[in-house]
Each structure stands twice: as structure tokens, then as C-alpha cells.
Amino acid sequence: MGRVAVVALGGNAITRGGQVGTYAEQAANAAAMVEVVCQLRAAGWTVVVVHGNGPQVGNLAVQQEEGANRVPEQPLFVLGAMTEGQLGSLVELALRKAGGQWLPEVVSVVTHVLVDAADPAFGRPTKPIGPFLPEAEARRQAAVRGWVVGEDAGRGFRRLVASPRPLRILELSALRALVERGVIVIAAGGGGVPVVEESAGGYRGVEAVIDKDLAAQRLATELGAEALVLVTDIPQVLLDYGTPRARPVEEMTADEAQTYADEGQFPEGSMGPKIGASIAFLRAGGRTAVITNADRAAASLEPGASGSGTRIVATRQRLGAAG
Structure with missing residues (x-):
């Protein structure tokens, strides 16, 4: 498999401060971000890419709420899966454009990540998602929508959601097979889709967003990066x-x-x-x-x-x- 590096790219770098998050803005930002992947490939590394999705999943949640009178709202973990596909496509297209003739295969995998249903994070939401809001507007949204909100990095207030620790990557064996072939893999986007085990077998999604850096660490450790x-x-x-x-x-x-x-x-x-x-x-x-x-x-x-x-x-x- 050679030297493997897992690279975590921030969702805030895909939609930057002062931007509204149009596709053109995000595509231009992704083009700049994938240069690090190209540099690592040129230095002989096999690269796995993880990306954040905080601004994007929060914006999608706003769209869901605003359109709820016409289209049924989807749970937060489903929005995570949606943005994993959306941003995976964005990063993959940027890589294919930047890589030129030397680029090996590249694939984005919607990834599910096991968390503990008893994780105390479910009782203490700390993960900021969505746009920055003035405090008064954030408090209003909290009252109307039942959100938990909090100040984030001195730039304003944002919605806060649960962020449990990742325990296991469900698609690990498939991801390892791709990495062993030298494929550039985009995985665990937005921290992956959070799921818990069902007592009767199988898994179900939960209302949370996993921290993408912790998910990247779990994936890197399990791959032996x-x-x-x-x-x-x-x-x-x-x-x-x-x-x-x-x-x-x-x-x-x-x-x-x-x-x-x-x-x-x-x-x-x-x-x-x-x-x-x-x-x-x-x-x-x-x-x-x-x-x-x-x-x-x-x-x-x-x-x-x-x-x-x-x-x-x-x-x-x-x-x-x-x-």
C-alpha cells in the first residue's frame, strides 16, 4: 500500500467567511484546496481525503426547514449523507481537473460511522453548523426551531448539534481495498453518517454531526496510515x-x-x-x-x-x- 496519508480538509474552507456558498464559490475553493493532494501524490504518498461539511449541512438544514410546507424535512443524518455526496463530487471534480494525465483513479464513498448511543455528547451539543448569525437572530431561531445555539470563534452565533466520538468505519474493508490499489479515496466526508447499532441487528442514523478531524483520525488509524x-x-x-x-x-x-x-x-x-x-x-x-x-x-x-x-x-x- 506504500506510504498512506489521510488529509482532512475543512468545510469552512469550501465555503469561506464572507461567502454565501454558491456552487461557483465552492468549486473555486475546492480547486485551491486539492493542490495539497496533488503535492502529496507527486511526493509518492497514497492519499485519502476527508472533508468537513459544517457550513453546508447547516445551510441544507435551513433549506429543509424553509421548504417544509411543500416537501417533508429529512433528519440531520440524512442531510449529512446528502452533503457527503455533494462535497465528495465537488472535491473529485476538482482533483480530476487539477491532476491531469498523472491522476490515478479517484472515488468518493458515502461512509457510515458507528457511534455510541450513550455518548454524553448527545446531551451536550457543541458542534457548530450552518451560517454565522447575529446573537439576536440566533436566539430567535433557537426559540422558534428549538435549536441550541452558541458563539463560535468570535465570528457570531451558530446552531450547535451533538458531536459523538467515532468508534468504527463501517465501509473500512472496501476503503482499504481501494487504497491498496492506489486509488485516491474521498471518505468520511463531514465526519461520515453517524449510526448506532440496533438491538435487533443492523444500524440506524442518529441526529448528530461527527467532527471530521476525529473521523479522519479513526480512519487513518484503522487503515494503518x-x-x-x-x-x-x-x-x-x-x-x-x-x-x-x-x-x-x-x-x-x-x-x-x-x-x-x-x-x-x-x-x-x-x-x-x-x-x-x-x-x-x-x-x-x-x-x-x-x-x-x-x-x-x-x-x-x-x-x-x-x-x-x-x-x-x-x-x-x-x-x-x-x-
Whole structure:
């Protein structure tokens, strides 16, 4: 299977701040985002792509609610499946255009992810979806629609939904077979469709959105990937963010990252899930986790390369041995 990297692309990068989310806007953003996949392929990596869907699934929920008097509303997990197909197509077309003659096969797979029906996240919605709203409008929507709302990243208020931890990828064996053939696979989009086991057998969807970074970690671990690449809009992780002491981190071990997390350096609403996913990946046997922007992602997987993002490694001795 060679060197496998699972790359997580943010839904907020597909529909950026200040944009309304037209198809043309999203297609242009996807074209820029897939450059990191092309760079990794050129460097010899087999790539699996995971994408977010927070803005898109929230916007689709608004469409559902506004049209409910004419067309029956669908559950949130169904909207997740819809956006997984929508954005998977968007990313696949962008890859086919960017890759040219060298591009191997590429396929998008609607992926179901097992969660625990008793996960405490169902009682504490924290995952923001949909557009940013002024506080007054968010409170009005909460009263009218029964939403839970909260402030997100200082940019406004958004709807909050449950975000349980991913336990298992149902389509894993099929995804592994595709990866072993060298196919570029787009999977677990939006964190995948959340399902729980039925007592009588089978699975059923649940009202939730799984964090795409945690889903990417679960997929990377189950595939035995060497690298987990979490693409965001910043070049490097910052310690003491928002203070005069703020400073970037080029490399840290999983233990150091955990210490910083325990100190409260990485808030749950921003960098927390990415750091948590990176630590979990490394402690499950992964070699390197990277948090950076698209421009630095490929360089960040080459030890000692200039212009890299933040690398998180199991131990520095292990990094040296790999280099």
C-alpha cells in the first residue's frame, strides 16, 4: 500500500467567511484546496481525503426547514449523507481537473460511522453548523426551531448539534481495498453518517454531526496510515494564542501536546479537536501528525524541510529514525 496519508480538509474552507456558498464559490475553493493532494501524490504518498461539511449541512438544514410546507424535512443524518455526496463530487471534480494525465483513479464513498448511543455528547451539543448569525437572530431561531445555539470563534452565533466520538468505519474493508490499489479515496466526508447499532441487528442514523478531524483520525488509524494531515487556515499551531506571548510551534511530541492541552492551551471550539485527533493517532501507532495550511502541508511531512507547519510526533527519537 506504500506510504498512506489521510488529509482532512475543512468545510469552512469550501465555503469561506464572507461567502454565501454558491456552487461557483465552492468549486473555486475546492480547486485551491486539492493542490495539497496533488503535492502529496507527486511526493509518492497514497492519499485519502476527508472533508468537513459544517457550513453546508447547516445551510441544507435551513433549506429543509424553509421548504417544509411543500416537501417533508429529512433528519440531520440524512442531510449529512446528502452533503457527503455533494462535497465528495465537488472535491473529485476538482482533483480530476487539477491532476491531469498523472491522476490515478479517484472515488468518493458515502461512509457510515458507528457511534455510541450513550455518548454524553448527545446531551451536550457543541458542534457548530450552518451560517454565522447575529446573537439576536440566533436566539430567535433557537426559540422558534428549538435549536441550541452558541458563539463560535468570535465570528457570531451558530446552531450547535451533538458531536459523538467515532468508534468504527463501517465501509473500512472496501476503503482499504481501494487504497491498496492506489486509488485516491474521498471518505468520511463531514465526519461520515453517524449510526448506532440496533438491538435487533443492523444500524440506524442518529441526529448528530461527527467532527471530521476525529473521523479522519479513526480512519487513518484503522487503515494503518503513516501520516495524518489536518489542513486549516493557519500555518502553525500557536501557544498562548491571543496574548502578547503567542508563539508558533514547529514540532512537539504527543506527550508535550497532551501537557499543553491539559493546561488549556487548545480550546475545544478551535484547536482542541485537531490536537486531540493528532494525539490519538500517534498513540495508536501513527508516525506523524501535521496541523498547517494547504501551502505547507506537503513540506511538513519531510523532516527538516523549510516552510513547514506544526509536526506532532510520537517521540523525537522515532522521528530521527524515520528521517
